[in-house]
Amino acid sequence: MPVAGHVHKRCGCRNPQTERQLGAHCPKLTTRGHGSWYLTLDIPAGLDGARRRLRKGGFTSRRAAVRALAQLQTSGSDPQASLLTIAQWLRIWIASRVSLQPATLRNYTAHIDSYLIPHLGGIPLRDLSIRDVQHMFTTIMRRGTITRRPASATLLARLHATLRAALNAAVRENLLPDNPSRYIELPRLRRPHAVVWTSDQIAEWQRSGTRPRVAIWTAAQTATFLTAISGHRLYAVYHLITLRGLRRGEAAGLRWCDLDLDAALITINSQTQRLDGGGLAQCPPKTPTSRRTIALDRTTVTALRRHRDLQQAELALLSEDGGGYVFTTQRGRPMTPDVLTRTFGAMIHESGLPPIRLHDLRHGAASLALQAGADLKVIQDQLGHSSIVLTADTYVIVVPQVARDTAEAVARLIRKAGRRPPGSNRPRRRSGSVRKQSQTVGRRKRHQATVR
Template sequence: MTTEQWLRLWLATLVHLRGTTLCSYRANVETYLIPSLGGVLVRELTAGRIQAMLADLIRNGGVSGQPLRPGTLRHVHATLRAALNSAVRHGLLPANPAWRVHVPSGRRPHAVVWTTPRIAQWQATGKRPPVAVWTAGQTRTFLDHIRDHPLYPLFHLIALFGLRRGEAAGLRWCDIDLEHGLLTISRQIRQYGRHLEIGKPKSEASNRVISLDGATIALLRQYREYTAGDVDPASEEFIFTTRSGGLLTPQHLTHLFRALNDESGLPPIRLHDLRHGAGSLSLAAGNDLKTVQAMLGHSSIVLTADTYVSVLPDLACRAAEATIHHVLAAAKVTGARLRGTTAAAA
């Protein structure tokens, strides 16, 4: 059996996976694995052949001709590793050669803040950071700019509470307790191709309850009166829909946000970066990492600290001022003690 034949057979057996995961596996198989290894017999796959494939992808890039990012390379390798694990279980291989392959680790890009110098550089060169977030003032400018947009409350929730786009699109009226100011995240809308899937959130930690502030509660009350009237609080109707009442797709929200970002005149960020920014703003407001972790629905506080939370300029300035104040205060105490000791000795 060739590697191509096995990969296609393996894909056909993955009926238990989420649609988005299966779509990712299929894309990696068709785009990278079959063109590189499809003609090789499964029993002749070695760590050396797989390593050579990864080296070629690093050197020559993928179908676009652009070098693959370390994250994409890891996903391609993980897909092949999963397929060959199944081949081992079916007796086609004695061991999985993909386990003995070195894959460049790479690092997640850290979110950087759109400071004035960074904006000037972007305007001069057209180059933008992979992950960037707005300052508190820029976020306020954006929200003010879209204040009259029908989906303003949705972007408000993403910008201030870090909802994922699928979580925001999947919110129902029964998920919001306006009396007690609580928002429950228990499902999301996923999209792969043209297919939509309503299911559980990304992970167990993503099932969470978020406390809402008074302004957000008032905003959602007003939105309910305007769009749904006297809707039953236990209603499973979606809060945010298209103008015709249909489901909002994650891709539609991404395209809409990009257009609104352009209209606002603010430096560009991705819709997911609005979620990054929510973590940064919460940290800058004085909340601890554990609180931010719970709000974003992360399973690990390390992920929150290392990937999603960027330190805003005003927070960094406060930290610097606090440090120098602490050092100078300690120096004064030490100096006073030394002068007292010297005087006593005299």
């Protein structure tokens, strides 16, 4: 369908009383050479639902303006693309992503506001080049983050993913011929290797003050932590995360209907996420394989039963029902993942243990399960991973005791082989009767050959 448009003449003269431009209503426009010609093109509604108009001016004659308007109407290209800047397109794109989970939407919005728009926002969408995008990433790598910290490869990869998704959408809308972010060179993303808090690692941390990005406790340190927090009202949630490796959002989103304590099973059906406005939302788990059923041990079942009794007593005093959530605040409201993180940090500080993140308990649960003899497939299902490679390479850390046990097993094998009598591995010599029988058969075959 043809795009509607028209041409008109206007000037910059102003009303002497109001100081407002007269525009197309100036009486001098009938005078030859006064003012210039403009075109206006009505553009269909875009992704944001808003209608736009393209205006171009400066034409010296009506004929020139009409010719330019006709070219735009028949070019087959979307004239909206010539209007949009990167900033405008990013706003339109993020507003159209209605299916994103709150945490993902929050991260995308932060990337757009803090990095993409400040570096690329003023560039027309059609004019965005590989050089522009590469320059942005190079600048971020040199200057660091908005908090003046070094930009990690993880941050760069996430920024790139956000920009690539937005520009892919622009390509699909025929607003951009190609996606220049496809050709950008970035530092290789390497997953941090988890470190076990051995005595040497603790001494180095105390000396330098530098802690590993990902760290796990030993079994003894884990036991010390659980003993130290045993009297806390939220002991059960940290016991559960420590032993079974739940994500913090999964733990916060648990409802009593998801638990079958008689069968010692928990089903993960949802997770709690914080909205930008401060509210909470119940969302699907992180991935399809995150929907899972987890078996519980007797000590965890006991901890959850005790927690249920304490919670019911608290809620009775508050005249609240807790919304059916397993873990609630002291006011009977749903627990937020951020509160779990802050409380965990305070617990570590009071326990005197070396620091780890709350998410590191998930790594620790996988590694302790391996140490206890669990199969990798069982650990994968417990954590809800889609690939056993992710479980083996990222989440399972061979703790020193397991490594020492393996080394001792190999040494025992070698020692056992070395205790065999000399020559025990050589082929046995044939007995005399067998040797004579073989010689007789040989003579018989030679005799038959001679007769033939």
